Amino acid sequence: MTGDATDDRRTSGGGPATDGGGVSNATAPASLQTDDTAGLAAGDTLRATAANTARVAVREYRIAVRRRWALGVAVLFALFSIALVVLGGSDVGPSRVPAVLASFAQLGVYLVPLAALALGFDTIVGADESGSLEMLLALPLSSSAVVVGKYVGRAVALAGGMLAGFAVGGALLVRFAGFGVLGAYAGVVLAAVAAALAFLGLSLLASTLASEKTHALGAALGTWVWFVLVHDLAALGLVATFDLPSWVISVAVLANPADLFRVFVLRGVSTTAGGIAGVITSSALTTPVLLAALAAWIALPVAAAALAFRRRSV
Amino acid sequence: MSELEIRNVEKRYGTVTALDGVSFDVERGETVGLIGRNGAGKTTLFKMLVGHATPDAGTVSIAGLSPDAGTALRERVGYLPERAGFPPSFTGREVLDFHARVRGVPADKRDHQVARVLQTVGLADAADRRVGGYSNGMNRRLGLATTLVGDPDVLLLDEPTAALDPAGVADFHEIVEALSRETDVTIVVTSHVLSEIERLCDSVVILDEGGVEVAGDVTELRRRAGDTVSVVATVDGDAAAVAREVSDFAGVTTATAEPPRVRIECDRTAVFDVLADLRDATDVLDVEVTEPGLDAVFRTTVGGGDSR
Numbered sequence: 340m341t342g343d344a345t346d347d348r349r350t351s352g353g354g355p356a357t358d359g360g361g362v363s364n365a366t367a368p369a370s371l372q373t374d375d376t377a378g379l380a381a382g383d384t385l386r387a388t389a390a391n392t393a394r395v396a397v398r399e400y401r402i403a404v405r406r407r408w409a410l411g412v413a414v415l416f417a418l419f420s421i422a423l424v425v426l427g428g429s430d431v432g433p434s435r436v437p438a439v440l441a442s443f444a445q446l447g448v449y450l451v452p453l454a455a456l457a458l459g460f461d462t463i464v465g466a467d468e469s470g471s472l473e474m475l476l477a478l479p480l481s482s483s484a485v486v487v488g489k490y491v492g493r494a495v496a497l498a499g500g501m502l503a504g505f506a507v508g509g510a511l512l513v514r515f516a517g518f519g520v521l522g523a524y525a526g527v528v529l530a531a532v533a534a535a536l537a538f539l540g541l542s543l544l545a546s547t548l549a550s551e552k553t554h555a556l557g558a559a560l561g562t563w564v565w566f567v568l569v570h571d572l573a574a575l576g577l578v579a580t581f582d583l584p585s586w587v588i589s590v591a592v593l594a595n596p597a598d599l600f601r602v603f604v605l606r607g608v609s610t611t612a613g614g615i616a617g618v619i620t621s622s623a624l625t626t627p628v629l630l631a632a633l634a635a636w637i638a639l640p641v642a643a644a645a646l647a648f649r650r651r652s653v
Numbered sequence: 654m655s656e657l658e659i660r661n662v663e664k665r666y667g668t669v670t671a672l673d674g675v676s677f678d679v680e681r682g683e684t685v686g687l688i689g690r691n692g693a694g695k696t697t698l699f700k701m702l703v704g705h706a707t708p709d710a711g712t713v714s715i716a717g718l719s720p721d722a723g724t725a726l727r728e729r730v731g732y733l734p735e736r737a738g739f740p741p742s743f744t745g746r747e748v749l750d751f752h753a754r755v756r757g758v759p760a761d762k763r764d765h766q767v768a769r770v771l772q773t774v775g776l777a778d779a780a781d782r783r784v785g786g787y788s789n790g791m792n793r794r795l796g797l798a799t800t801l802v803g804d805p806d807v808l809l810l811d812e813p814t815a816a817l818d819p820a821g822v823a824d825f826h827e828i829v830e831a832l833s834r835e836t837d838v839t840i841v842v843t844s845h846v847l848s849e850i851e852r853l854c855d856s857v858v859i860l861d862e863g864g865v866e867v868a869g870d871v872t873e874l875r876r877r878a879g880d881t882v883s884v885v886a887t888v889d890g891d892a893a894a895v896a897r898e899v900s901d902f903a904g905v906t907t908a909t910a911e912p913p914r915v916r917i918e919c920d921r922t923a924v925f926d927v928l929a930d931l932r933d934a935t936d937v938l939d940v941e942v943t944e945p946g947l948d949a950v951f952r953t954t955v956g957g958g959d960s961r
Binding site: 402471474 | 724751
């Protein structure tokens with residue numbers, strides 16, 4: 340080993356930024372790289388990132404299942420769906436099905452975000468506090484593979500639990516109302532899962548930005564209060580007070596994944612919703628726009644979390 | 654080309670200078686200790702060596718790669734952070750299997766490689782137990798196993814024995830010594846326990862306030878730290894009288910009685926003569942000779958602090 344006395348054979352220089360962006364002194368000569376080889380290298384990198392993301396996702400899914408999170412979600416949504424089917428229509432038959440499905444939207448809008456936020460708030464900050472995040476970062480994994488992989492793993496556990504739970508209520512509904520109800524019920528369930536994935540993404544973002552688990556929990560609760568309780572009241576208050584045009588309602592719906600879920604479900608059932616639900620359901624948004632908005636609410640928070648993660652000090 | 658080449662590296666976080674012109678090399682197969690007070694820049698340097706930070710100025714080369722090589726760099730480097738945690742519901746074998754997959758160990762060799770590494774760190778019998786039930790020492794050994802499973806060129810161990818009991822420390826030292834002796838992996842260890850660095854490392858780099866204060870061979874640095882050797886002898890007789898007699902021996906600086914022992918400070922070159930004269934003067938029941946350690950080097954260069 341030699342120390343300070345070593346001669347200075349290198350100087351600082353710029354280089355292609357990957358994880359950190361800084362000094363490069365080990366890159367292949369640029370003149371040897373053709374477009375084809377560069378394309379192949381980019382393809383290999385993408386494949387490697389996808390494979391590593393899948394590995395992290397499988398690991399995270401196994402953690403979630405072994406912690407009984409998926410089971411807990413399944414039990415929660417089984418009880419929820421059974422309660423709505425049994426109590427929502429004491430004499431459930433084809434004529435009562437729309438009312439039961441509308442109940443899923445009206446009450447699910449409270450439960451679905453809560454379950455997703457509870458499952459996701461410690462995704463990053465919890466791993467950081469336990470030391471397992473630093474072990475992941477010691478591996479040849481990109482930061483996006485870690486963040487997206489963790490999200491996908493928990494998303495599969497959450498979605499699987501919800502689908503299993505809703506399946507119990509669905510079986511009961513079929514028993515009462517026949518197989519003809521399955522299509523509408525599946526639409527409700529898939530919309531609920533999509534909304535849950537959106538809120539899971541928001542909790543992932545909160546978890547990435549928070550420095551302590553308690554902060555992430557507070558942010559997750561704040562997110563729930565805003566999107567479930569305050570947002571609609573604030574939007575409708577503004578519209579009513581300032582006589583704003585109806586497109587403002589559409590914007591308000593697009594700005595809230597809980598509303599997207601509610602509108603998507605209520606549009607599909609022939610029942611009359613009153614109050615806030617009635618107002619937002621009357622917005623001019625088409626189904627493709629609602630679906631695109633839900634997809635954006637899933638993708639954007641995860642992308643933002645991946646970006647924020649690069650700035651996080653572990 | 655050295656395995657690690659660090660040249661005039663500077664790193665600042667706002668107004669704080671973490672590294673200020675750090676330069677040193679580490680050869681392949683060498684075991685190097687990186688010591689310094691808290692905030693000396695050790696963690697920042699380790700972050701660069703695993704590709705999580707890049708220098709503001711200067712260059713860093715690890716196994717021929719720069720810090721911005723990112724994942725490619727971490728394929729070559731095994732890093733055991735000070736705070737290493739694992740999913741408590743996973744078994745040790747499952748943890749290693751995941752690390753082996755990410756590190757690209759071929760499927761047909763993965764099980765064998767995991768079993769081999771478990772054997773190396775002494776966890777073969779606990780491989781299928783949940784990590785949540787592991788002791789601190791077992792967790793650290795599992796952490797070391799995760800760094801070894803991909804056959805790295807460079808091993809970075811950040812305070813590997815912190816919070817371990819003496820038996821755990823001894824076990825860990827034996828594993829690192831075996832790695833150092835039997836493989837050509839380059840090992841960089843940080844520790845506040847200077848006796849650990851003395852035991853494990855061929856050479857040492859002392860960082861202080863973002864710069865290299867001293868770097869070199871451990872034995873040579875200890876020798877340079879002082880020419881006085883301490884001799885503590887347990888004597889069968891009047892320790893005070895023996896101390897008075899010994900103080901007149903050639904090469905003896907001081908001799909003090911701590912009944913039943915006599916503590917003698919003498920020149921390194923005179924130590925054998927002093928021991929012979931001591932045996933002539935009285936019956937010696939046992940004797941302990943202590944050369945200046947890294948703590949003396951550290952005190953001289955950094956002036957005390959929190960390393961011990």
